Amino acid sequence: MSSETKQILTTDGIPLEVSLKKAEKKNKIKAFLLVAPLLLFLIITYIFPIGEMLFRSVDDRMVTNMLPKTFKAMEKWDGKELPPEEVFEAFYLDYKFLVEEKTFGKLATQLNYEKNGFKSILKKLQRKMKKFEQGNYKEQIMNVHKRWANVEYWRAIKRRAPDITYSKYLKAMDMYENEDGKISQVSEDRRVHRILWLRTLEIAFFVTILCFLMAYPIAHLLATLPMKYSNLLMICVLLPFWTSLLVRTASWMILLQQQGIVNDFFVWIGLVGEENRPEMMYNKTGTYVAMTQILLPFMVLPLYSVMKTISPSLMRAGKSLGGTPFVAFWKVYFPLTIPGIGAGCLLVFILAIGYYITPALVGGASGTLISNQIAFHMKSTLDWSFASAMGLMLLTGVLVIYWIYNKLVGVDNIKLG
């Protein structure tokens, strides 16, 4: 049998593999030390926050921790009829503790998320509780308000028992888990998120297309013009890049507003009447225009770097072999730019899908994106777990797009420069 392959030894009799490992060890440690700061930085600033975000989006321990005895007592309750005395007693003890700690307001907020009407009955309970006598808490609590005798409210409490919840994800899709534990849609007038998701995808998609259509000729010019002119053009492409994003967006506001320069021009050339100047800002148009301009360099640069590597003799070969200029372009030049197109489109799309400042400033009501909604929940409603859930959905969306791209074109085909 040939499986007895001899171990190759060095001249000193040490196995070659061992010797190699030893020799390479120092280099490996050196290489690792070189990347270690970056690795640490990435872990602290990227991987850890994303993990934290994932955790926060499903974390639901607040209520669990506030009502430990209640949930323990509820374990035996089947939820069909009103819970037994032990549950009421446990709830009374938990709530009493919260009142003493002065944190009962949070519970009211949380439970009110689950079912409207909790706030008032909890307040009332807090007031009446001082006069409670020992024993028979069920009776006493039910007497505080008739809702306490409604099994729905107790079911709502029980629903908050698990440590984790996916309700925020459902909410981001305009859905919720109803009293029977079924996933259903919120009423039509409250479906805001799905519109935002779709609008985000739509705007990102069309911004990518617009960027591509504009960037392709520019990149081609950049790659083929003589150095003298191409440098100048490159500066023109990069100049907006060097300007603050806020300044650029603000200048679009100056240009696009109803009394702005573009509208003045339209009126001046007689394209529109003085009375019906089109609204180009605080709607989708504004978002499209500003985002396309701002993201254009991200499309130009990958395309340029790929086109720069395509030898001009290829186009010449195409023509000398009998292809018309269009055929030579379509069959020879264009396929060779696909890696750049892929990289540029992916970059622009991913940036566009999470764009925030520009839509916030020029988007108005109909031009804002999902990231604006995330920011809203971060800053205004302070529902961070909801914001985290949406953030993660966005991240997942980007990863899915990346995966699809990899399946269709292959990530090896990306060339960023």
Place this chain on the structure above:
Amino acid sequence: MSKNSEFVKFDKVDKSYDGKVLVVKDLNLDISEGEFITMLGPSGSGKTTCLMMLAGFETPTNGEIYLDSNPISNIPPHKRGIGMVFQNYALFPHMTVYENLAFPLKVRKVSKDEIDKKVDKALSMVSLTGFENRMPGQLSGGQQQRVAVARALVFDPAVVLMDEPLGALDKNLRESMQYEIKHIHESIGVTVVYVTHDQGEALTMSNRIAVFNDGKVQQLSSPDKLYEEPVNSFVAEFIGENNTFQGEVSDISDGKCKVKLKEGEIVANPINVKSKGDKTTVSIRPERALINPPQKMDNNYKGKIEEVIYHGDHTRVRLNVLGNPEFILKVPNSSQNIDIKLGNTINISWNSTDARALDPK
């Protein structure tokens, strides 16, 4: 049927890129059908520009180019039907060898069967049968070159242009490719216009060579004539090795002339000198000067050996003759060469017909 001796014709062609400098000056060149003609010259001599004008990628500033008696200046490149092999092959990297070869046929709407047949034939011509499905990146430089040649020939063009096609190959491969291209040319009889700066390549392959310098054709003739009978000192210098003497004509008669050098005088063959007093450069090929020749020659001098370089089949000897310390002699390595030692003085001779008195440099 006689072949058209003006199959490709450059008629008073000028080319300038910037309106200030002429890259090609008043070029008149006739190329006959089936000929292998090489444009040879140093870089910047205008040879590639001529090729590009013929291919249609540059337009002549003045004059006209005719292909089979039709002016082609206004015909775009893709309608000229001229095959071209580029310096760096210019194979389409995203297509297989088959697709590369099929490209010119597909755009001509040739049927699938016909394409298969022609691609097969072209590949067997460059002995690459079986490589149809390879990508150009998977081929060696020599194989890529052959694919490029096959692609330029597969659609049966009347003329094939080759722009320094062997420049990127190593020496051995380059030599074998030279023969291969030459044989392909011989077997299919296509007209080839070949551009190179490598004189060895030009001499090996061509029917005729056009030596370019400074935008002008310096000499257009067959390789042997070019080497043996250069018409001016540029050609003499550029093609092959060359020993030169600078001097002044002191006498001219009977197809011979005497040239006075700084030290001594030589008898030479007047090519570009007309009368007494003309400045001249006399050029002698290294192998035309002999040591102790058996028969008498009309130039006999003594030279001191300054350097001996062994070259395998021959030895190169640097002599100091008539005040020229750079006089090179090529001595075949045979037993006769006894006296070739550093510092020895030897007798060398040459015939005055081989010493060509050309224009001064």
